[in-house]
Amino acid sequence: MHVEATSTLQTSAAVIDLSVSSDSLVGNVRKVNEDSFLASTPIYLVADGMGGHRAGDEASQAVCATFAAAFPLPTATTAEAVLDAIQASNAAVRALSGNSATSISGTTLVGLALVEAYEGASIHWMAFNIGDSRIYNWDGRELRQLSVDHSAVQELVEAGIITQAQAAVHPERNIVTRAIGAFDAVDADIWLLPVGGNQSFLLCSDGLTKELSDTEIAAVLAEHDSARSETSVAQALTAAALAAGGKDNITAVFVESLASSSSLPDEDTTGRARRANAYLEDTMPRS
Numbered sequence: 001m002h003v004e005a006t007s008t009l010q011t012s013a014a015v016i017d018l019s020v021s022s023d024s025l026v027g028n029v030r031k032v033n034e035d036s037f038l039a040s041t042p043i044y045l046v047a048d049g050m051g052g053h054r055a056g057d058e059a060s061q062a063v064c065a066t067f068a069a070a071f072p073l074p075t076a077t078t079a080e081a082v083l084d085a086i087q088a089s090n091a092a093v094r095a096l097s098g099n100s101a102t103s104i105s106g107t108t109l110v111g112l113a114l115v116e117a118y119e120g121a122s123i124h125w126m127a128f129n130i131g132d133s134r135i136y137n138w139d140g141r142e143l144r145q146l147s148v149d150h151s152a153v154q155e156l157v158e159a160g161i162i163t164q165a166q167a168a169v170h171p172e173r174n175i176v177t178r179a180i181g182a183f184d185a186v187d188a189d190i191w192l193l194p195v196g197g198n199q200s201f202l203l204c205s206d207g208l209t210k211e212l213s214d215t216e217i218a219a220v221l222a223e224h225d226s227a228r229s230e231t232s233v234a235q236a237l238t239a240a241a242l243a244a245g246g247k248d249n250i251t252a253v254f255v256e257s258l259a260s261s262s263s264l265p266d267e268d269t270t271g272r273a274r275r276a277n278a279y280l281e282d283t284m285p286r287s
Contacts, residue, residue, distance in 0.1 A: 002234050007041045009078050011116060014123045014195055014259050020044065021232030027207060028246035032054070034107075035205045035251040036060035041074040042081075045111035046251050048133050048205040050179060056266040058096055059181055063089040065241040076114045079126050079192070086128065086176050086180075088190050088269050093181030108133040109188070110147060110161075112255060114195070127191040131176045134209055136217070138200040143218040146191055146201075150178035163182075174279040201255045204237070207248035211241040 005020045008015065018041060026033040034049030034056035047054025047063040070085040071077055089109065096105040108131025115126045129147040137144045180186055189196050202217070213222070217237065224236045231239070233254040241250045 009041055011123055015255050016259045019067040021234040021254045022240045023124040023234035024251040025238050025248050030249055032057055033249045035249040036064045037251050037253050038064040039066055039253050041112035042077050043071045044253050044255050046133050046253055047206055048108040050106040055096055055105050058269055059093045061103040062092040063109055064224045066092050076116045079115045082113050082126055090180050090186040108180040109180050110135050113202055123195045125193040128176050128188045130180055130188050133205050136202040138221055143214050150176055195259045199257050208241045208248035208252055211244040
């Protein structure tokens with residue numbers, strides 16, 4: 001499934017021109033695509049239904065449906081509303097499991113939203129993730145992962161037990177430590193990044209990152225010319241992952257924005273996280 005869209009979002013603090021390309025492939029091995037995505041201002045997200053769990057495709061679709069219903073209009077939202085939608089999505093996926101104690105529906109979730117604390121406030125990108133789907137920032141030269149994988153191998157890396165290279169081939173690399181639907185409440189990592197100038201973000205399922213290294217993803221982004229190519233950025237990425245093996249479902253959502261306003265903040269946006277509201281304090285990612 002491939003979707004491209006452009007839009008303009010105007011608030012009292014900024015005018016933001018947005019261009020989004022999204023693509024999702026079943027891959028070369030799987031019979032069902034358990035990935036889903038939503039790319040509709042002000043929300044962009046990827047959900048990867050958990051393989052081996054009940055109705056992984058239904059779980060990821062339930063997350064997208066919940067967010068689509070919560071944010072029907074192309075206007076900036078609030079961080080609190082996004083957090084509410086995450087919890088509502090968790091409840092929707094939990095409901096798919098019914099009363100079964102052994103068959104649990106689950107999905108990862110990675111997303112990006114345009115939020116403002118109040119009318120006239122500086123607008124921010126709110127990035128969030130649960131599981132091992134990822135969000136990256138791309139500045140035209142460097143690809144930087146914003147999210148922290150919630151996975152067994154990432155915990156081993158952080159403990160210094162294995163390296164990132166070993167994690168890529170570790171037998172437990174498919175085990176996630178957080179997921180939508182796993183428990184009654186879900187804990188998301190949150191980042192708030194000021195909107196300003198040209199910014200680009202890549203959201204993707206692990207079907208992309210397990211086939212392509214960050215260096216290879218960056219090469220595709222650097223080589224792709226949207227003005228001359230018949231394929232979108234997202235299609236170029238999924239095609240590269242498919243050619244590299246395509247052993248899992250592959251989904252990519254690429255968001256490009258250009259913001260202009262005299263009231264945009266001039267603060268540095270290179271930090272991984274920023275506390276903008278007290279109620280976000282407990283959701284910040286690990287250092």
